[in-house]
Amino acid sequence: MNSRSWRGTILFTVILVTMGATVGLKLYGIGEQVSASDTSVHAATSAATAGTSGATSTPTPSASASASASPSPSATATPAQAAATKTVTGSAIDTRYGAVQVKLTFTGNTITAVDTVQAPNGNGRDQEINQQALPILQQEVLSSQSANIDTVSGATYTSEGYIQSVQSAIDKR
Amino acid sequence: MRFLETVMGIPMSIDVRDDADAAPAAERAFRVLHEADERFSAYRPESEVSRANAAGATGLEHSTDFREVVAIGDAASAASGGAFRIRRPDGTWDLDGVVKGWAAARAAQELASSGLRDYCLNAGGDVVVAGTPRDGRPWSVGIRSPHTPDEMLAVLAVTDAGVATSGAYERGSHIVDGRDGSVARSLISVTVVADDLTTADVLATAVFALGPSGVPWAIDAGARGVLAVDADDRMLGAGELAFAHPPSAE
Numbered sequence: 001m002n003s004r005s006w007r008g009t010i011l012f013t014v015i016l017v018t019m020g021a022t023v024g025l026k027l028y029g030i031g032e033q034v035s036a037s038d039t040s041v042h043a044a045t046s047a048a049t050a051g052t053s054g055a056t057s058t059p060t061p062s063a064s065a066s067a068s069a070s071p072s073p074s075a076t077a078t079p080a081q082a083a084a085t086k087t088v089t090g091s092a093i094d095t096r097y098g099a100v101q102v103k104l105t106f107t108g109n110t111i112t113a114v115d116t117v118q119a120p121n122g123n124g125r126d127q128e129i130n131q132q133a134l135p136i137l138q139q140e141v142l143s144s145q146s147a148n149i150d151t152v153s154g155a156t157y158t159s160e161g162y163i164q165s166v167q168s169a170i171d172k173r
Numbered sequence: 174m175r176f177l178e179t180v181m182g183i184p185m186s187i188d189v190r191d192d193a194d195a196a197p198a199a200e201r202a203f204r205v206l207h208e209a210d211e212r213f214s215a216y217r218p219e220s221e222v223s224r225a226n227a228a229g230a231t232g233l234e235h236s237t238d239f240r241e242v243v244a245i246g247d248a249a250s251a252a253s254g255g256a257f258r259i260r261r262p263d264g265t266w267d268l269d270g271v272v273k274g275w276a277a278a279r280a281a282q283e284l285a286s287s288g289l290r291d292y293c294l295n296a297g298g299d300v301v302v303a304g305t306p307r308d309g310r311p312w313s314v315g316i317r318s319p320h321t322p323d324e325m326l327a328v329l330a331v332t333d334a335g336v337a338t339s340g341a342y343e344r345g346s347h348i349v350d351g352r353d354g355s356v357a358r359s360l361i362s363v364t365v366v367a368d369d370l371t372t373a374d375v376l377a378t379a380v381f382a383l384g385p386s387g388v389p390w391a392i393d394a395g396a397r398g399v400l401a402v403d404a405d406d407r408m409l410g411a412g413e414l415a416f417a418h419p420p421s422a423e
Contacts, residue, residue: 140416141408147313147328147417150306151188153364154298154317155340156273162184164322166315167295171177171186 174199180206181214181273183297187284190291190306198287202280202294209276212238213268226265246271249375250351252394253387257379258351270348274299274337274374281370300336301370313417319362319402326362326408327400328417334397335370339363339381350382359384359404365391366398366414385409 152167162168176187176199187202189195214220221239235243246259246268261267277296281303284292291304293312302312311332318324319342329336340362341347350357363380367373372395380387380399388409391399398412 141327143419144328144416145325146419147315147330148420149313149315149325149328149417151293151295151300151302151312152298152315152317152325153295153300153336153338155338155343155362156183156297156299157343159179159182159184161322161343162297166317166323166325167186167298168184171175171184173175 176203178203178206181210181297183273185277185294185296187280188293188295188306189284189289190304191289193289195284195287195289195292198284198289201287202283205280205283206276206296209238209272209279212236213242213272213276215267215269222266222268229264242268242271242275245275245371245375249379253351253379253383253390255352256350256382256387257375258349262354270378271371271375273297274335275371277301277374278335278370298338299370299374302332302334302336305332311415311417316362316364316400326364326402329364329366329398329400330415330417331366334366334368335373336364336366337370337374337377338365339377341381348378348381350384352382357382357384360387360401361404361406362402363387364400365396366412367396372396 149166149170151170152165154165154167157165174189174195176189176196178185180203185203185206187195187199189199211217212221215222215226217223221233221236225233225235225239243259243266246257249257249271250259257270259266259268259271273296277294277299278301280296281292281294281301284294285303289303291306292301293303293306294301298317300314302314306312311330314329314331314336315325316327316329316338317340318326319340339348341358342361348357349355360381363377365373365377365380367376376391376394376396376399379394380391380401383390385401385403388399388401389411392412396412398414399410400414401409403409
């Protein structure tokens with residue numbers, strides 16, 4: 001069923017509209033580069049690789065784990081860790097687009113959510129892709145693709161479409 | 174305990190994990206959906222929508238439900254600068270963008286008011302999740318890939334929420350940008366997570382019509398999180414997005 005890999009892998013980019021994880025990274029003292037990346041292309045390319053492997057059979061999270069770059073401790077969660085959920089709210093930092101503040105949610109050591117507390121209004125935010133934040137989100141998205149699913153959200157299907165859908169398989173369980 | 178019925182021509186399912194006989198509650202939930210279909214289906218000449226459209230602007234007395242749906246649509250229309258719309262250029266009603274999510278949200282309320290706590294209702298891709306499927310974990314809601322029906326774009330970990338997705342990949346479906354009447358094409362998939370499905374569904378349609386600028390907009394308009402894919406297959410996200418993990422990482 002995976003004969004077709006993700007058509008758009010090459011541009012499989014998470015554009016973090018909030019630029020959020022900058023603050024998260026700062027919490028770890030990893031970096032402050034709010035400076036724009038030249039590298040949305042780079043990031044996209046690395047995601048493409050991960051995406052392909054994610055879409056085909058063995059999407060080990062550790063493999064994409066972090067994709068070379070991401071220096072975050074979250075990338076290598078140990079399964080043994082208790083899966084307690086906690087949130088950390090970063091302090092607001094000034095960027096050239098305005099103040100940014102995010103809240104990170106951790107389950108165990110893994111960032112499971114990035115939540116905007118405060119974000120600037122204005123243009124150009126999506127150009128502000130943090131090079132180091134991006135892989136974390138990409139990894140989250142890609143590794144989630146192989147999670148077990150309870151239900152499927154999608155555009156409304158016809159009865160015909162339903163027959164072929166994953167949801168119909170779930171409903172027959 | 175699973176229940177499946179076709180309503181509005183769409184297979185809809187209810188998955189209850191409570192240790193209780195959920196059949197009566199599920200039956201009431203499906204009845205809510207059937208009633209909404211009878212009132213709002215444009216394919217039924219006797220439906221309130223069809224009669225209202227036939228009567229034109231001279232107007233009929235509308236039911237409470239009808240006024241509620243129109244109010245939701247008008248609010249979304251105003252908030253989106255007209256990108257979301259419930260009236261066609263000729264003045265007739267097009268309430269489909271509101272009705273399914275609204276009806277499914279009400280059906281889910283029927284489950285809740287029956288005392289059920291752990292359930293998932295899926296109305297043709299519009300999802301309400303409550304409580305937990307097991308062990309207290311959140312529900313894993315797959316987002317269908319816009320390119321391949323049996324692949325997931327991502328899997329979200331959510332509960333006590335509505336999750337709705339708009340896309341143009343199903344045959345014959347399209348969303349019009351109400352501002353100029355053009356078919357919206359800048360995004361190919363938009364998923365919105367919100368506290369309730371009515372909000373999620375309306376915002377997913379509105380973001381689809383608005384294009385990429387709608388992604389952060391939806392957070393201000395009441396979404397918890399938005400995950401979208403643009404026409405160049407780039408993913409955009411805003412707000413809170415909790416992703417599920419593969420079994421090996423749990």
